[in-house]
Amino acid sequence: MDKPHMAAPRHIAVVGAGIAGLSCASALQHAGWQVSVFDAAGTVAGRMATRRAGDWQCDHGAQYFTARSAAFRAEVARWQLAGVAALWTPRLCLLAADGSAHAPAGPVERFVGMPRMNAPARWLASGLPLHLQTTITALQRGVAGWQLQTRQLGLLEAVYDGVVLAMPAPQALPLLQAHSRRLASLAAASVMHPCWAVMARYAQPLALPFEAAFVNHGPLRWVARNNSKPGRHGQESWLLHAQSDWSEAHLDWPADQVAKALLHAFAQLGGAAPLAWSTQCWQHAAPAAGHDELFAWHERSRLGLCGDWLQAGTVEGAWLSGRALAAHIAAASPSSMPKPDLAHGVPHPVLPVLV
Numbered sequence: 303m304d305k306p307h308m309a310a311p312r313h314i315a316v317v318g319a320g321i322a323g324l325s326c327a328s329a330l331q332h333a334g335w336q337v338s339v340f341d342a343a344g345t346v347a348g349r350m351a352t353r354r355a356g357d358w359q360c361d362h363g364a365q366y367f368t369a370r371s372a373a374f375r376a377e378v379a380r381w382q383l384a385g386v387a388a389l390w391t392p393r394l395c396l397l398a399a400d401g402s403a404h405a406p407a408g409p410v411e412r413f414v415g416m417p418r419m420n421a422p423a424r425w426l427a428s429g430l431p432l433h434l435q436t437t438i439t440a441l442q443r444g445v446a447g448w449q450l451q452t453r454q455l456g457l458l459e460a461v462y463d464g465v466v467l468a469m470p471a472p473q474a475l476p477l478l479q480a481h482s483r484r485l486a487s488l489a490a491a492s493v494m495h496p497c498w499a500v501m502a503r504y505a506q507p508l509a510l511p512f513e514a515a516f517v518n519h520g521p522l523r524w525v526a527r528n529n530s531k532p533g534r535h536g537q538e539s540w541l542l543h544a545q546s547d548w549s550e551a552h553l554d555w556p557a558d559q560v561a562k563a564l565l566h567a568f569a570q571l572g573g574a575a576p577l578a579w580s581t582q583c584w585q586h587a588a589p590a591a592g593h594d595e596l597f598a599w600h601e602r603s604r605l606g607l608c609g610d611w612l613q614a615g616t617v618e619g620a621w622l623s624g625r626a627l628a629a630h631i632a633a634a635s636p637s638s639m640p641k642p643d644l645a646h647g648v649p650h651p652v653l654p655v656l657v
């Protein structure tokens with residue numbers, strides 16, 4: 303008797319191991335697809351980033367995330383259960399230009415990765431085939447499928463049935479231009495604002511009446527005491543984020559001049575001069591506006607887009623975008639494996655947290 307025919311699972315390349323790419327890749331893998339995840343950086347998590355050195359650490363991209371949709375609330379509950387996320391309840395205020403402090407409106411639950419912001423991404427990535435330090439510079443489409451041109455290794459031999467670009471729109475644009483006018487114009491229409499960040503270390507805890515504050519006047523937008531977040535140990539550290547207009551206007555400033563300006567503004571809020579500081583300029587920190595689409599997919603060529611820029615510029619939006627794209631791909635092109643209902647979440651093996 304003939305054996306039932308089982309085709310090889312289809313293979314998707316996911317470019318970008320931020321939370322959108324990992325959400326998409328893990329859901330596709332669970333739906334029976336073969337996935338390979340690529341990232342230019344040496345680690346996963348993208349803008350859910352933490353800088354570390356010796357006894358010191360600081361989240362310098364996303365500061366916290368909210369969970370408003372039922373699907374993301376369920377995901378965050380799984381992260382909490384796995385010990386890679388926790389509620390953060392800082393002494394938080396809005397600082398007005400006249401120096402007065404106000405309580406933020408409404409009760410909002412704020413979550414952070416634990417013990418660092420990148421922990422949920424690392425957890426999601428732990429079951430996925432990862433290719434780090436691999437910058438995709440071009441996509442090539444042949445009769446058999448897609449191939450990836452990389453900065454480090456040239457043209458990769460592997461041929462993929464589809465490609466997902468899970469990165470900020472301006473980074474996706476050059477990869478799209480030769481292949482899809484519709485997807486390229488979607489990415490081209492998305493403006494993303496920069497953000498300068500300063501991470502400041504102190505020998506002693508600062509005696510400030512808040513642990514986090516929305517500033518939104520002068521050069522500063524936000525300040526936070528990193529070690530007020532759950533699971534953080536080590537040296538006192540404060541994160542300062544500049545406003546997007548200020549960051550845009552000072553993109554070409556040298557880092558030490560930026561640090562001086564932001565630390566001066568922090569001093570006016572009561573912050574002391576730090577022992578040491580470092581900076582980061584996020585070129586594509588946040589989209590200027592969201593899109594109507596949650597994701598984009600071109601079925602004929604099997605090329606897709608997901609990421610926060612399609613969905614509100616938040617961790618939740620990025621995760622939802624990746625998950626929705628995976629559900630769409632799985633529904634549009636069934637793999638050789640049975641398909642679960644992705645709306646009810648993807649189980650994860652209990653794996654050690656990589657820190």
Ligand SMILES: Cc1cc2nc3c(=O)[nH]c(=O)nc-3n(C[C@H](O)[C@H](O)[C@H](O)COP(=O)(O)OP(=O)(O)OC[C@H]3O[C@@H](n4cnc5c(N)ncnc54)[C@H](O)[C@@H]3O)c2cc1C
Pocket residue numbers: 317318319320321322323340341342343346347348349350362363364365366367368436437438439468469470473497499543584586587588608609610611615616617618620
């Ligand atoms: C300063 C700052 C503050 C923020 N604050 C908050 C906050 O408080 N709350 C909140 O919810 N969100 C916040 N965000 C936004 C949040 O970080 C993002 O919405 C979310 O992390 C985006 O995830 P993503 O997967 O879409 O993109 P990313 O995290 O940017 O991931 C994209 C990945 O693609 C990789 N990549 C890009 N191009 C290539 C290429 N050619 N080849 C290979 N790899 C490539 C990058 O290395 C990166 O790892 C903040 C962001 C910043 C920068």
